[in-house]
Amino acid sequence: MKDCESAAFSNGLKKTKQRSAILEILQKNSQPVSAEQIFLELSEKKISASLSTVYRSLEAMAQKGVVTKINISSEGKALFELNTNMHRHYLVCLGCKKIIALDYCPLEGYEKKLEGETDFFIVGHRLDIFGYCPECRKKSGS
């Protein structure tokens, strides 16, 4: 997916090494990441980028639809992920805080049904599912 990057900068966003590196981190992570996580990963890679640059880049990319900002973290920090233009739902482990993206949407036909019932024009939904992953189940014996 090399051209994910070119696509990301075809909308007026200037391409800088910081932004390319942020994009790369978002691509490599299978789960949503916080701005601080990105900042730390950049430091590890010896790529200079201040935390405010990370925030501003993510904000800019979110405006262009390249990334999506989500607020499901129980720690009150925002998370970011590449915008795949697909429905994404998450399975969140309450033990280790791991977040797993589900690959399909259990509400396929439901929105249309609800439109009929309520006369709303339905744009989308957010669904997150909480529980304990296999590893955490073992640990706690539940």
Next chain:
Amino acid sequence: MKDCESAAFSNGLKKTKQRSAILEILQKNSQPVSAEQIFLELSEKKISASLSTVYRSLEAMAQKGVVTKINISSEGKALFELNTNMHRHYLVCLGCKKIIALDYCPLEGYEKKLEGETDFFIVGHRLDIFGYCPECRKKSGS
């Protein structure tokens, strides 16, 4: 529902006028509210309660299972609602910000299915649906 209050204080929580008032506000609001909203409503009612008391009370009530803290606000602040022990799902109008509680859960059997597929122990989920209500549809012509 007068005994919602007595139930709320039957678990070791001390009953104070601040906490009773916070509970009342949560009861009257059909939608989740932020700590600050509660703080402001308390001021309007001339009930003295500092913001930290609001946070501490909500935290204590959340620990006892009286209220639920949720993180769906796009503004990055936590929201709180009475824990009804029932599934609550909301239909949110993006035009007028109205929030309507749905009376049933479209994911009834889905959690069990997912448990089988993922080996998670699933505790619950959060589902919110976004769109435009009939009034806002007319206004914007969509």
Next chain:
DNA sequence: TTGGATGCAAAAGTTTTGCACGGTT
């Protein structure tokens, strides 16, 4: 009376912003 609850102020944590400077186009 006694332990928990409150108020105030200060601290901690996340995110935003102002401004001067630097890098892309």
Next chain:
DNA sequence: AACCGTGCAAAACTTTTGCATCCAA
């Protein structure tokens, strides 16, 4: 060259905490 991006520091904002005081049980 023009404009956008960046770094740094400070500010804004939400939430937590320390400590003295107060109040419900």
